[in-house]
Amino acid sequence: MQDKAAAAKEILLQRKRELEVRLSEIDASFSQPAPADSEEAAIEAEDDEVQIELGVTGETELKAIDAALHRIEIGIYGTCLHCGTPIDEKRLELIPWTPFCRNCAQTL
DSSP states (O other): OHHHHHHHHHHHHHHHHHHHHHHHHHHHHTTSOOOSSHHHHHHHHHHHHHHHHHHHHHHHHHHHHHHHHHHHHHTOTTBOTTTOOBOOHHHHHHOTTOOSOHHHHHHO
16 A cells, blocks of 8 residues: 555645646736726626636645645555545545545445
């Protein structure tokens, strides 16, 4: 499991860097002056809503990644936090930050 945890750590750290860049870009987009034209302002407001949602989603994923990195550090990565069984390797490949096995994720 040591090798798998090390590989997962690299994947998680890469995803974390990607998210931090994206969140930084989202923050920068809000510092742009608003357009004076009312039609452009309406479009800009819609774009802002999308950017806010992307930011919230990104922040949530960052928290999950940090939690997964912590589980790697303390040696419990790959174990379901709810039932204690090993999380299927395919699930961890798809969602490396998941704290739950498939069964628990479906019932929680």
